């Protein structure tokens with residue numbers, strides 16, 4: 001009835017295989033089968049955004065996709081953002097601007113912002129706020145997240161694109 | 168919050184998908200964007216025995232046509248495709264305005280136009296668009312394709328004319344060419360939430376007089392409603408605030424407004440008037 005299905009995909013630039021039951025969410029597959037626990041799960045019904053990852057470059061809720069649907073896809077998670085010890089501009093800006101407190105929501109916000117900035121590096125303040133309204137944070141009050149994303153956008157436009165944002 | 172076990176099928180052609188759902192019958196479900204079905208499965212409100220994933224089916228997505236000729240939308244076209252529509256004109260402006268009110272950016276990357284119509288949430292923006300503008304839906308089954316008018320497609324909350332053996336494949340929206348102005352206004356408590364009330368309109372105004380009108384409301388009844396009587400009233404009237412207030416009052420009197428945990432009927436009726444006035448004013452601006 002629900003035999004495991006073998007799939008292949010790229011995660012943060014590395015080819016991987018997994019054997020999962022169809023009902024396994026992409027989030028659970030990343031966390032439990034591929035041992036990438038940076039992707040968090042809050043609500044498991046699409047509301048909080050803690051589970052946001054990039055699938056073929058687009059930010060999506062990984063609790064609302066099944067692992068088997070990522071067969072052949074390129075997935076990027078928070079583990080793929082930094083380049084070794086060098087933080088991604090978004091991570092650096094979150095750190096410097098107090099864009100996180102407990103950090104539970106942070107992987108989701110980082111991947112949301114990374115995907116949105118890749119689609120449009122010139123987002124207006126209003127567009128940034130609109131995109132960030134997708135995810136929930138219970139600690140920061142959002143202002144510092146907005147600020148961090150705005151500053152990171154400038155750094156990303158000015159500097160050469162860091163290797164780690166490509167896969 | 169984990170879904171019950173199911174079997175997973177991933178057809179690559181429409182013929183294959185139709186054959187599968189016909190064979191499986193009531194126990195199967197089509198998986199499109201998954202942005203309504205998967206939450207329901209995670210809550211175990213839905214427990215399909217088999218999912219037929221149509222994301223890999225060729226030829227189901229894309230937008231063709233333009234504002235002057237009308238457009239054709241593949242059922243699997245993602246909401247996000249309307250962030251920057253591949254055509255211009257009043258119809259494009261309207262759809263680009265509306266899409267920003269559907270859920271959130273990441274949900275719009277997966278959710279599909281056809282999935283929204285098939286799911287038929289009473290507060291779905293795409294359901295309101297198709298009901299108000301008079302869309303034609305193309306529905307395929309093993310025995311062929313039938314065309315259903317949006318007015319006959321929506322039957323109530325989460326209920327449509329679709330049979331378990333059918334797949335919605337394409338939606339045609341009629342033209343809204345030069346001369347039309349459009350308006351959309353929605354009220355929800357938080358950004359991205361379903362609307363408590365929303366109104367969508369298109370007006371063709373000449374020399375300050377309304378010549379043609381489309382007006383529909385959503386989130387206030389068991390389905391999106393096209394307000395034909397109010398449309399008829401608007402035609403021939405001057406395009407100003409007094410007319411819009413009279414139209415709003417007319418709609419408030421004629422609709423048996425729904426009530427739920429989010430809003431009582433009185434409050435919703437009040438909102439209904441406000442969203443209609445604001446949508447009409449925007450279309451005339």
Ligand SMILES: Cc1cc2nc3c(=O)[nH]c(=O)nc-3n(C[C@H](O)[C@H](O)[C@H](O)COP(=O)(O)OP(=O)(O)OC[C@H]3O[C@@H](n4cnc5c(N)ncnc54)[C@H](O)[C@@H]3O)c2cc1C
Pocket residue numbers: 045046047196197198199200201202203204205206242243268269270271274277278279280281282283285286288290291292293329333334335336359360361362
């Ligand atoms: C947090 C959150 C907020 C949301 N807010 C809004 C909102 O404000 N407005 C809004 O409109 N929506 C909202 N949605 C829902 C979203 O728009 C969904 O994408 C949409 O309702 C369903 O489309 P889907 O492609 O995801 O369909 P799915 O979830 O895959 O399917 C939904 C249903 O339709 C059936 N189905 C899908 N495609 C077809 C087809 N081609 N033929 C026949 N049957 C089909 C499925 O079998 C299923 O029963 C929200 C969702 C979330 C998670």
Ligand code: FES
Pocket residue numbers: 040041042043044045046047048049050051052061062063064
């Ligand atoms: S865990 Fe996926 S949106 Fe909350």
Ligand code: FES
Pocket residue numbers: 099100101102103104105106136137138139140
């Ligand atoms: S930092 Fe704690 S939830 Fe956002």
